[in-house]
Amino acid sequence: MDHKQAIKEYIVTEFIPDIQVSELDDDYDLIAGGVIDSISLLRVITWLENRFDIPVDEVEIAEKNFTSVTAICEFVHLTAPHGTSAGNPG
Amino acid sequence: MAVAARSQIESSGCAGSSRIAVRAEKSAQTIALIVACMMARRSFLLPSTALGAGSLGALLGRADCQRLLSAVPADGGAGIRVEAGDVRLDADSGEPQVVAPAGRLAAMVEADVSFMLTTSGSTGLPKIVPLSAGAVDRFTDWAAARFRISSGTRVLSYAPLSFDLCLLDIWATLKVGGTVVLVDEERATDGRYLAELVRAERIQVVQSVPMFYGLLANAYGGQPFAGVEQLIVTGDKAPTQLLGQLPSLFPNARIYNVYGSTETNDSFLHEVVGVADIAVDLPIGRPIDGVDALVVDVDDAVLDGPAEGELLVRTPFQTAGYLDPAASVGKFVAIGDGKQPYFRTGDLVRRDAHGVYTLLGRRDFQVKVRGTRVNLAEVEHVILGHSAVLEAAVVGVPDEITGTRIHAVVRRSAPGSPNSLILRERCRLQLPRAAIPTTIDLVDTPLPATATGKVDRQALIRAVLDRR
Numbered sequence: 115m116d117h118k119q120a121i122k123e124y125i126v127t128e129f130i131p132d133i134q135v136s137e138l139d140d141d142y143d144l145i146a147g148g149v150i151d152s153i154s155l156l157r158v159i160t161w162l163e164n165r166f167d168i169p170v171d172e173v174e175i176a177e178k179n180f181t182s183v184t185a186i187c188e189f190v191h192l193t194a195p196h197g198t199s200a201g202n203p204g
Numbered sequence: 205m206a207v208a209a210r211s212q213i214e215s216s217g218c219a220g221s222s223r224i225a226v227r228a229e230k231s232a233q234t235i236a237l238i239v240a241c242m243m244a245r246r247s248f249l250l251p252s253t254a255l256g257a258g259s260l261g262a263l264l265g266r267a268d269c270q271r272l273l274s275a276v277p278a279d280g281g282a283g284i285r286v287e288a289g290d291v292r293l294d295a296d297s298g299e300p301q302v303v304a305p306a307g308r309l310a311a312m313v314e315a316d317v318s319f320m321l322t323t324s325g326s327t328g329l330p331k332i333v334p335l336s337a338g339a340v341d342r343f344t345d346w347a348a349a350r351f352r353i354s355s356g357t358r359v360l361s362y363a364p365l366s367f368d369l370c371l372l373d374i375w376a377t378l379k380v381g382g383t384v385v386l387v388d389e390e391r392a393t394d395g396r397y398l399a400e401l402v403r404a405e406r407i408q409v410v411q412s413v414p415m416f417y418g419l420l421a422n423a424y425g426g427q428p429f430a431g432v433e434q435l436i437v438t439g440d441k442a443p444t445q446l447l448g449q450l451p452s453l454f455p456n457a458r459i460y461n462v463y464g465s466t467e468t469n470d471s472f473l474h475e476v477v478g479v480a481d482i483a484v485d486l487p488i489g490r491p492i493d494g495v496d497a498l499v500v501d502v503d504d505a506v507l508d509g510p511a512e513g514e515l516l517v518r519t520p521f522q523t524a525g526y527l528d529p530a531a532s533v534g535k536f537v538a539i540g541d542g543k544q545p546y547f548r549t550g551d552l553v554r555r556d557a558h559g560v561y562t563l564l565g566r567r568d569f570q571v572k573v574r575g576t577r578v579n580l581a582e583v584e585h586v587i588l589g590h591s592a593v594l595e596a597a598v599v600g601v602p603d604e605i606t607g608t609r610i611h612a613v614v615r616r617s618a619p620g621s622p623n624s625l626i627l628r629e630r631c632r633l634q635l636p637r638a639a640i641p642t643t644i645d646l647v648d649t650p651l652p653a654t655a656t657g658k659v660d661r662q663a664l665i666r667a668v669l670d671r672r
Contacts, residue, residue: 132646133623147628148640152393152574153605176390 117166118187124161125183129154140184145177155180162186166194205236205284209275210243212286216271223320225249225269228365230389233275233284235365235374242318242337249320249332250366254576254637259329267320267332267527320527321368321466323577330636332527333466343469343521344376346493350473351409351434351460355381359409360402362387362416363575368466369438373411395423402429409434411462413575414442418605421449428455438462438470439575440607441563447476447486463488463563467535468547469521471495472561487562488553494520498539498546499555506539507555512564515553516546571600571608576638578610583641586634587627592617595651597659598641601668611668612641619648643668 179189278285322330363369435457464470474489525532536545552564595615600608624644652660
C-alpha cells in the first residue's frame with residue numbers, strides 16, 4: 115500500500131468515519147475544514163511517527179505540512195528514513 | 205519600523221479619518237503597523253485570522269473599513285512593507301462578501317476609538333468592540349503595575365494578535381519598555397517548543413489560556429520554569445488537576461486566576477496561594493480596583509450578600525458599547541446609580557459571605573473552545589441551513605485537553621447526502637474555526653428527545669462520553 119492510501123485510510127477512519135476513503139480529495143484542506151484541529155494534529159503526528167518511523171524529535175513540525183493528504187505525503191517523503199517506505203504493517 | 209509603516213499607511217490610499225483593518229498575523233511587522241495606527245490616532249479593526257473569508261468580508265463591511273492592511277517583512281526581515289488589500293474577498297461561495305453600504309453601522313459617537321476588537325464569534329458575525337484610547341490606557345497602566353511589568357521585563361505573548369489578551373502581554377509591556385516574546389503561531393501547540401521558548405527567552409511574565417499550561421505540563425520533563433515570576437491563567441475554566449501542577453512547574457511565580465471579557469477587559473482576580481486552594485472550584489476572586497460587580501436574579505433584581513445569579517460588571521477599561529448600537533441593547537444596562545452602564549456577562553456566579561466570586565457556568569448556549577467563545581445554537585443554525593438536514597443538535601463535550609470540544613449530531617432526510625465533508629464546508633464558510641465541530645455524527649433516525657419534546661442534549665453528550 116502506498117503512503118497516500120495509508121494516510122487517507124487513517125484520516126478517514128480516525129476523524130471522518132462517515133465518508134468513503136475514495137471521497138476524500140488529496141488536496142482537501144483538512145485544517146480549514148476542522149477535520150484536524152491543533153489537538154488532533156498531535157495524534158496524527160504520533161501516528162506518522164509510529165507508522166513511518168519519522169524521527170519527530172528531529173524534524174520541524176509546522177501546521178502547513180498537514181493541511182492535506184498531499185501535504186502529509188510530502189512531509190513523510192521528506193522526513194521518513196530511507197528503506198522504510200512501506201512502514202510497519204498494521 | 206512603525207515610523208516607516210505610518211508613512212506607508214498615508215500613501216496606501218487610506219483617507220485621513222477612515223477606519224483601517226489590520227490583518228492580525230502575529231509578527232513584529234504587524235505590531236509595528238498597529239503602533240503606526242496608534243501614532244496616527246486611527247481607529248483600527250483587528251479581525252481574527254481564523255475567520256472564514258465570507259465572514260471577514262462582511263465584518264469589514266460592517267465596520268466600514270475600506271482597506272485591509274497587511275504588514276510584510278522587507279529588507280531581509282528588518283524592514284516593513286504595508287500592503288493594502290481591497291475589502292472584497294473571494295470565498296468561492298458565490299454569496300455576497302461585503303454588506304452593502306446601507307448596512308453599515310452608525311458611526312461611533314466617541315471620537316477617540318483606537319482598537320476595534322471582536323467578540324470571539326458568538327451569534328453570527330462577531331460583534332465589534334471599539335475601545336477608546338483612554339480605556340486602553342487605563343488598562344495597560346493597571347496591568348503593568350499589577351503584574352510588575354516594567355522596563356526590561358520579558359513577557360511571553362501566546363494569544364493571537366486579535367485577542368484582547370494582547371492588551372496585556374503586548375501593549376502594556378511595550379508601553380513600559382518591556383520585551384515581548386512572540387510565540388510562533390504555527391507551533392503554538394508544540395509543547396516542547398513552548399517549554400524551550402520559556403526557558404531560552406528567560407520569560408518572567410506569562411498570561412495564557414489553560415491549554416497552554418497543559419501543553420507545558422506535558423513537556424516540562426521535571427525541570428521547573430524557575431524564571432517565571434508572574435503567571436496569569438485566564439480565558440477559560442482551568443482543569444483542577446492542571447492547576448494542582450502549576451506551583452511545582454512554576455516554583456517562583458505568583459499565580460493568578462483572572463476573569464474578564466473583550467467588552468470589559470479584566471474584571472476579577474484571584475491569587476492562587478498554595479495547593480490547598482486548588483482542591484475545590486477555583487474562584488475568580490474579587491473585583492479588581494475600580495471595577496463594580498453586581499449579582500442579579502432572573503428578574504434583574506440586584507442581590508446582596510452571599511448569592512447566586514448572573515454577573516454584571518463595569519470596569520474603567522470597558523467599551524462604550526458595540527459598534528452596532530442594536531447589539532448593545534440588553535447587554536449594556538443602566539442599573540443602580542446610572543453613572544456608566546454595566547455589562548451583562550451571561551455568566552452565572554456564586555458570591556460567598558467574604559465577597560469572593562466563583563464561576564458556575566454560562567447562562568445560555570455558549571461554550572469556550574480553546575479560549576474562543578462559541579455559540580452552539582449558531583453552529584446548529586448553520587448546519588440546519590442545508591436543505592437535506594432534518595434535525596441537528598450541537599453540543600459541547602468535556603475534553604481533557606481543550607476543555608470543551610464541539611460535537612454535532614445530524615439527521616438527514618435520506619442516507620448518503622450530505623456527508624460530513626459537505627457540512628464542514630458550510631461551517632468553514634460561515635463560522636470561525638473554533639466553532640467547526642470536532643466530530644460530526646450522521647444519523648437517519650430521530651434524535652433523542654426529552655419529555656417536553658426538546659432534543660435531549662445531555663443524552664447526546666453521555667453517548668459520546670460512553671463511546672470512549
